[in-house]
Amino acid sequence: MTTAGEDRTGRKRSTGAFVQRPDLARRVATKRFFAKIVLLSEKIAPKTLWPLSIAALFLVLAWFGLYRHMPDFLRLGVVFVLVFAFIATLLPIARLKWPTDNDASRLLEDRNGLAHQPVGVQEDEPAFDTPFSRTLWKEHQIRMAERIAALNAGLPKPDIARYDRLALRAVPALLLAAAFGFSFSNGAGTIADAFRSQPTVGPLNPDIRLDAWVTPPSYTGRAPIFLTGRDATNRDAVSVPQSSRLTIRMTGGDGGEEVTFEPEMAGALQKLAPETTRADSASGDVSVPAQAPLADQPLAPRTFAMDVTESGMITANGEQWLFNVIPDQPPSIAFDNMPRRAVNGALEIGFTAKDDYGLKEAHAIIEPIGVAEGATALYPPPEFKLDLPR
Structure with missing residues (x-):
């Protein structure tokens, strides 16, 4: 028996039973393609241990x-x-080669428990081209073809444990x-921290007193959050509603101190300018720019x-304070059912409404x-206030 899958120039050509049975050739080609994917997956999986571990770290x-x-x-650093380590560990994956037809055939035969190479035999030809040997060989191919009618490549079995006997992959x-x-959580970091330079923190000036607090918007119903007097700098992040008002009162120093966000x-790093001071006058409070003292x-x-x-x-x-801003979602309202006439003849509107911090009032337009x-209305549209549940 000889394999005649390639000619003397090395080019692939169809031979054997696949020439007389193109339907079988197409079916086997499809099975081989899936088998090649399985083989390639089994080669790639062990080599992804290091890249995935580095990415996890x-x-x-x-x-x-x-x-x-x-x-x-x-x-x-x-x-x-x-x-650098992540890119270096990807290079072995790039050097992998696409499996050959013979590799795919061996996988199909092994996974399906087929002896005597029933897949590869379909492309082989007898070594001695005599009428008896050719007839006998064709009969053998027909019998083997019946065994490859329903091949299954199965799922990849990379056997990662063989490459990681101590199961260190569980640590990352x-x-x-x-x-x-x-x-x-509030104290968590972000991926952007790896590529962001930390601001230079100046030395603490003991002659300066800081009073800092955050006032959430009034509609949230939340109490102000006092920042000074807490444990230490670089403490856990403070979660505040969006558009909260941060106030820092600085007493002492030489006036050259900066407050940055x-x-x-x-x-970009933002520098906060001190607010203008307020002076009493006969007509009321008047804002004047802050001036340097004598x-x-x-x-x-x-x-x-x-x-x-x-957030920032x-x-x-x-001293530093980290803020996590809680986004303020706009209120939503929708019809619960179609507007209808009530028993007393009034308009009745069923609706559902919600907001992050509760609703105060709602109106129908x-x-x-x-x-x-160009028409002119004789009277304006009616105002319709919706009753909110208590």
Whole structure:
């Protein structure tokens, strides 16, 4: 028996039983294609252990907020090492080759428990081309073809345990699961921390007193949050509603101190300017710009304020506060059913409405339809106030 799948030039040509049975050839070609995918998956899976572990370590450091506390040189060094190692561990995957037809045939025969190579025999020809040998060989091919009618490549079986006998792959997986759960907490970091330079924090000036607080919008019903007097700097993030008012009152110092805000999404560092002071006058309070004190006069307290509309970090006199902004979703309202006439003849409107912080009032806007152009209404549309449940 000889294999005649290629000619002397190395080019593939159809031979054997596949020439007389093109339907069988197409079916086997499809099965071989899936078998090649299975073989390639089995080769790739063990080689992804290192890239996935390195990617998991990168996410663990980010979600646990460790990048945020690293000096810039250490943070950049760690990121460079992780990125370089990730790319280096991908190179063995790029060098993998697509499996051959013979490899796919052997897989199909092994997975389906077929002896005597029933797949490969369909493309083979007898070594001695005599009438008897050709007839005998065709009969053998027909019998083997009946055995490959329903081949199944099965699922990939990469046998990863053979490459990781100590099961160390579980360590980055467990750390990643813990970091993912921690990422929803107030003290969690973000992936952007790995690529964002931390602001330079000046030394604490003991002669300066800071009073800082956040006032949520009045419609939220939440109490102000006092920031000073807490445990320490770099404390857990403070969750505040969107558009909350941050106020920092600074007393003492020489007037050159800065209050900065760094957005979480790698935005430009913003410097807060002190608010204007207020002076009493006969006509009421008048705002005047803050002026530098005389040499023999103490510096007046300065007030810095801003609306917190995005997450970020505030730095003042060496102290830092991290904010997580809670997005304010707009209120929603919809008809519960079609408007109808009540028993007493009044208009009855069923509706459902909701808001993050509760609803205070709701109104229905009634507008006429089919109004002629230039027509003037004799009276305005009715005002309809909706009754909210208590």
